Each structure stands twice: as structure tokens, then as C-alpha cells.
Amino acid sequence: MTQPIVEEMDEAIRQGASRLEERHCRICGCTEENACQVERTVAGKKVITGCAWVDYDLCDSPSCLQRAGFSELAATAVIAAAKQEEL
DSSP states (O other), X not given: OHHHHHHHHHHHHHXXXXXXOOXXXXXXXXXXXXXXXXXXXXXXXXXXXXXXXXXXXXXXXXXXXXXTTOOHHHHHHHXXXXXXXXX
């Protein structure tokens, strides 16, 4: 009697797994494998790095944060908070 329940659960898991997709930015569409190039100032020097996630579906590219409705100051705070969480 439990076998049909197990089979139903297995099928539900298979269907759910097929709907999973790669994490991507809701604004620019970048992914972990294909990140945006972002200019940053590190130790007084300008460097180009890949973007980072500030939310599940939002990267820290300044243009993405701006289009998502963050002001420049708020975007700076969002990026700093995300960096702090990584530590």
C-alpha cells in the first residue's frame, strides 16, 4: 500500500527537478557561469570583476541595482551588506 505513495513522490520529485533552472539575474539575465563584468575600486585602483548576488535573482551590477529601483546610495549599502554576509 505504501509503494504507490512512494512512486507518486518519486514522480513529483522528477517533475520538479525538470522545472529547475539556473539562477539568473532578473534584470540582465547573467548567471553564475556567465557573470556581468563590473568595474570596482579596490585599494584605490579600478578593477574589472564578475558580479555577485545581492538577492536570489539580482546581481550587484550598478545598472541592475538602479533598474531594480535602488538609488546609488542604497545600492552601495546593498552591495556592502551582501559582502558582509559572505564573510
